[in-house]
Amino acid sequence: xxxxxxxxxxxxxxxxxxxxxxxxxxxxxxxxxxxxxxxxxxxxxxxxxxxxxxxxxxxxxxxxxxxxxxxxxxxxxxxxxxxxxxxxxxxxxxxxxxxxxxxxxxxxxxxxxxxxxxxxxxxxxxxxxxxxxxxxxxxxxxxxxxxxxxxxxxxxxxxxxxxxxxxxxxxxxxxxxxxxxxxxxxxxxxxxxxxxxxxxxxxxxxxxxxxxxxxxxxxxxxxxxxxxxxxxxxxxxxxx
Numbered sequence: 001x002x003x004x005x006x007x008x009x010x011x012x013x014x015x016x017x018x019x020x021x022x023x024x025x026x027x028x029x030x031x032x033x034x035x036x037x038x039x040x041x042x043x044x045x046x047x048x049x050x051x052x053x054x055x056x057x058x059x060x061x062x063x064x065x066x067x068x069x070x071x072x073x074x075x076x077x078x079x080x081x082x083x084x085x086x087x088x089x090x091x092x093x094x095x096x097x098x099x100x101x102x103x104x105x106x107x108x109x110x111x112x113x114x115x116x117x118x119x120x121x122x123x124x125x126x127x128x129x130x131x132x133x134x135x136x137x138x139x140x141x142x143x144x145x146x147x148x149x150x151x152x153x154x155x156x157x158x159x160x161x162x163x164x165x166x167x168x169x170x171x172x173x174x175x176x177x178x179x180x181x182x183x184x185x186x187x188x189x190x191x192x193x194x195x196x197x198x199x200x201x202x203x204x205x206x207x208x209x210x211x212x213x214x215x216x217x218x219x220x221x222x223x224x225x226x227x228x229x230x231x232x233x234x235x236x237x238x239x240x
Contacts, residue, residue, distance in 0.1 A: 003159070003174075010164075013163050013211045016036050016164055016166065017035075017036070018034075018218065020032070020222040020226040021226050022140040023140055023233075024042065025044045028045055031043060031137045032135070032138075036164065038121060039124060039125050039126055040121050041126070043117045044116045045115050047111065048062050049114075051063060060106070062109060062111040063113070064099060064113050065113065066093075066096045066099070066116075067092055067114070067115070067116045068088050068119075069088055069117065069118050070119045071118065071120050091127045094127060095130060098151065099115075099134060099135065102145045102149055102185055107144065117134055125166075128152050128183070131183050132150060132223060135148045136148070136223050139227050140230060148186065148220050149183050150186050150220045152164050153181045154180045155178045155179045156176070156177065156198075156200050156204050158174065158175025158177070159175065159176075161207050178196060179197045179198055180195065
C-alpha cells in the first residue's frame with residue numbers, strides 16, 4: 001500500500017510541534033532545550049576550560065567537544081544500553097562537525113568547550129534535536145557564533161517526500177524509506193550535516209532538501225526566540 005498521506009495528518013513539508021527554550025539548567029555556563037514532536041533534547045555547555053590531556057591542545061583555537069547520550073528507556077524501539085556506545089560516539093562526532101563551522105573559538109586556544117546532550121524521550125530525529133538544542137545552549141553560554149545551526153530530518157517514505165520523519169515513518173514496512181538528517185546554517189543555506197539511511201535518487205534528495213527549507217527557518221526562528229526570551233527575562237529580574 002503506497003504511502004500517499006502521512007499517518008498523523010501532517011502535510012509532507014510540515015514538522016511536528018516545536019518547543020525551544022534557553023537557560024534551563026541553572027549551574028551550566030549555557031543550556032538549551034529543544035523538543036520536536038515527542039523527541040526532546042537537553043544540552044548543557046561548560047567552558048571554555050582547561051583541556052586534558054594536554055597533547056590534544058590546539059594552540060590556535062579552542063576545541064569543541066560534544067557528548068551525546070540517549071537515556072535507557074527513551075526510544076520507541078529496543079532499550080538503549082546505558083553508557084557510551086559506538087552509535088553515541090558517532091553522533092557526538094557528527095554534532096561537533098555540524099556545529100564547528102559556525103563556532104569561533106580563536107579567543108581561547110588550548111581550551112575546550114564541552115557540550116553535553118541528554119535525550120530523555122525520543123521518537124526519531126534525535127541527532128537533529130540534539131544539534132538544535134546544542135546550538136541554543138552555545139548561544140546562551142556566550143560562545144562566539146556567526147549563526148545558529150538548525151537541524152531536521154527529511155526523507156522519502158514509499159516515494160513520498162516528507163519533512164521531520166517520526167518513528168512510525170522511519171520504520172515503515174511496506175515500502176522503501178530514506179531517512180536523511182540535515183543540519184543547515186539558516187542565514188547562508190550552508191549544509192553542515194548530511195547523512196542518509198536508506199536509498200534515494202539524486203532528484204529525490206534535491207526535492208526533499210528544497211521542501212525542507214521553510215522548516216529550517218522555522219527552527220532557527222524558534223531558537224532565536226528562545227535566546228531573546230531568556231535575556232528579556234534576565235533584564236526584567238535586574239530591573240526588579
